[in-house]
Amino acid sequence: MTDYSNILTSTDLDAYRSDGVIYNDSLTFSGTLGGSDSQVKTTTGFTIPNIDFYQLLFDNSQKHSGKWRDMNLESRTLILETTSSSELTALIQSTISDNVLTVKAEVFNAYSTSVTLQTTTLNFRFVGYDTTILAPTGTKATGSIGIMNCDWVGGFTIPAGTVFVSLGYYKAYVSTSTVVVPTLPITPPSTCVASPFASQIQVPVEAVEAGSMYNIPPDNFYFIDSFYNTGVRAISSTSFTGGS
Amino acid sequence: MTSSVTSDRDYLEIFLDDDITISTGGSVDTDAEFPQTGQAGLNYGVRSVTHDLGLVPIVRAFYDPDKNGTWYNTRKLLGTGYQSVDEPWLTTVNTTTTTKLIINSDSVETDIPVYYRIYRFGDESVRTDERIDKIFLHEPAVAYLPAASDSNTPQHTVQSFPHGQSSSVLNTLEFSDDNKTWYGAGAFLNGGFDTASGPPGGPYVRTFYMTAIGYTDANNFYIWYEHNHPVPKVIFARYALDLKT
Numbered sequence: 001m002t003d004y005s006n007i008l009t010s011t012d013l014d015a016y017r018s019d020g021v022i023y024n025d026s027l028t029f030s031g032t033l034g035g036s037d038s039q040v041k042t043t044t045g046f047t048i049p050n051i052d053f054y055q056l057l058f059d060n061s062q063k064h065s066g067k068w069r070d071m072n073l074e075s076r077t078l079i080l081e082t083t084s085s086s087e088l089t090a091l092i093q094s095t096i097s098d099n100v101l102t103v104k105a106e107v108f109n110a111y112s113t114s115v116t117l118q119t120t121t122l123n124f125r126f127v128g129y130d131t132t133i134l135a136p137t138g139t140k141a142t143g144s145i146g147i148m149n150c151d152w153v154g155g156f157t158i159p160a161g162t163v164f165v166s167l168g169y170y171k172a173y174v175s176t177s178t179v180v181v182p183t184l185p186i187t188p189p190s191t192c193v194a195s196p197f198a199s200q201i202q203v204p205v206e207a208v209e210a211g212s213m214y215n216i217p218p219d220n221f222y223f224i225d226s227f228y229n230t231g232v233r234a235i236s237s238t239s240f241t242g243g244s
Numbered sequence: 245m246t247s248s249v250t251s252d253r254d255y256l257e258i259f260l261d262d263d264i265t266i267s268t269g270g271s272v273d274t275d276a277e278f279p280q281t282g283q284a285g286l287n288y289g290v291r292s293v294t295h296d297l298g299l300v301p302i303v304r305a306f307y308d309p310d311k312n313g314t315w316y317n318t319r320k321l322l323g324t325g326y327q328s329v330d331e332p333w334l335t336t337v338n339t340t341t342t343t344k345l346i347i348n349s350d351s352v353e354t355d356i357p358v359y360y361r362i363y364r365f366g367d368e369s370v371r372t373d374e375r376i377d378k379i380f381l382h383e384p385a386v387a388y389l390p391a392a393s394d395s396n397t398p399q400h401t402v403q404s405f406p407h408g409q410s411s412s413v414l415n416t417l418e419f420s421d422d423n424k425t426w427y428g429a430g431a432f433l434n435g436g437f438d439t440a441s442g443p444p445g446g447p448y449v450r451t452f453y454m455t456a457i458g459y460t461d462a463n464n465f466y467i468w469y470e471h472n473h474p475v476p477k478v479i480f481a482r483y484a485l486d487l488k489t
Contacts, residue, residue: 014378016486022299055303223388223476
């Protein structure tokens with residue numbers, strides 16, 4: 001006879017889960033808005049533990065109070081200006097940084113003259129949820145990327161934390177230390193090629209996530225984020241290893 | 245890696261879901277009429293679902309705007325101009341008693357497939373008749389896009405990921421410009437005014453932006469990345485796929 005009292009409910013299902021906490025905040029627009037100007041307001045921020053995915057709804061006290069719309073499907077609303085009785089567009093945008101979510105709304109006055117805004121409150125309702133599939137717990141692949149300065153105008157610094165994206169494999173890596181790439185010591189060729197630049201500066205990097213998919217072979221082209229310069233080229237000469 | 249579901253779980257419980265069709269061209273619903281919505285349109289179709297949950301629920305809604313088996317949960321991007329999106333559009337309006345699904349189209353359309361899933365918070369012991377999502381993949385992605393020639397000519401690229409399922413799947417997607425700060429699919433991440441899009445001092449008609457959306461068909465999950473910045477951009481994404489049934 002089976003003793004059911006000792007059996008835990010256990011399945012292999014992976015689901016979205018939520019702590020059931022509903023966060024609320026609001027932004028109120030009013031007063032005068034100058035010609036060709038915009039008014040920007042930002043919520044104080046919801047502090048969220050363990051954010052993964054989320055749903056953010058909004059209502060508009062003048063247009064659809066108590067009727068909440070999904071910001072993924074609709075990222076703008078309207079605010080009446082009473083000077084000439086026209087509707088102004090307000091763009092709504094959410095931002096998650098670390099564990100804090102803020103919502104920014106910006107109303108634009110396309111007229112060249114000032115207008116008076118009807119007092120309008122935008123209310124926001126936020127629920128965070130996550131997947132029960134856990135983030136990868138393996139190790140991150142590591143390696144190095146060589147940077148060649150093919151532009152003779154001067155050296156430059158690439159800070160730690162800079163993102164490199166392999167254009168052959170579409171995998172991203174982050175530099176783990178700051179490097180200074182010196183001025184090119186010789187007259188550059190017409191194209192930025194690996195040879196004869198044997199003294200390229202090596203930057204240690206690690207994959208943005210754990211996983212064996214980041215163990216990629218050498219790649220001749222990387223995009224260096226936030227550092228766009230046609231005279232700079234990045235390559236990896238050896239495979240990345242250690243990702244699991 | 246998977247996690248066991250135990251009786252003290254706090255996952256989202258599927259309260260209602262259904263495959264429906266919505267035709268546009270009917271009488272105008274006040275919740276869908278300009279200026280109740282920020283997007284004016286010409287033809288509306290509305291379906292109201294009564295849930296009576298007593299609180300505004302979490303709702304995921306998907307539609308097949310081209311009626312070809314490709315499902316979206318955001319506006320469909322066109323990539324043909326500044327923030328260009330295709331119609332018809334899907335919107336949800338949610339109250340403590342009702343979820344209203346609204347389709348907005350330029351011309352009258354019949355039988356646009358829509359699928360919705362309304363959740364309630366799980367706070368009870370497990371019952372055998374409960375339904376929860378079945379997530380089978382949760383992955384990061386990244387794309388590189390060249391510079392746009394001007395802010396009215398966005399760059400876009402599409403990545404496809406075979407999902408290995410024999411039926412339609414659902415997706416949840418977020419994107420990021422730094423792999424740390426994440427935005428909901430379909431949001432236009434504002435990168436400031438393009439001061440070349442208007443007279444000196446403004447007003448300007450365009451901003452720089454980046455965005456990403458996810459969509460699915462019977463074979464693949466797709467991510468559409470788009471931006472109109474004058475420099476190349478890397479756009480990160482993370483997504484989860486779950487079964488529709």
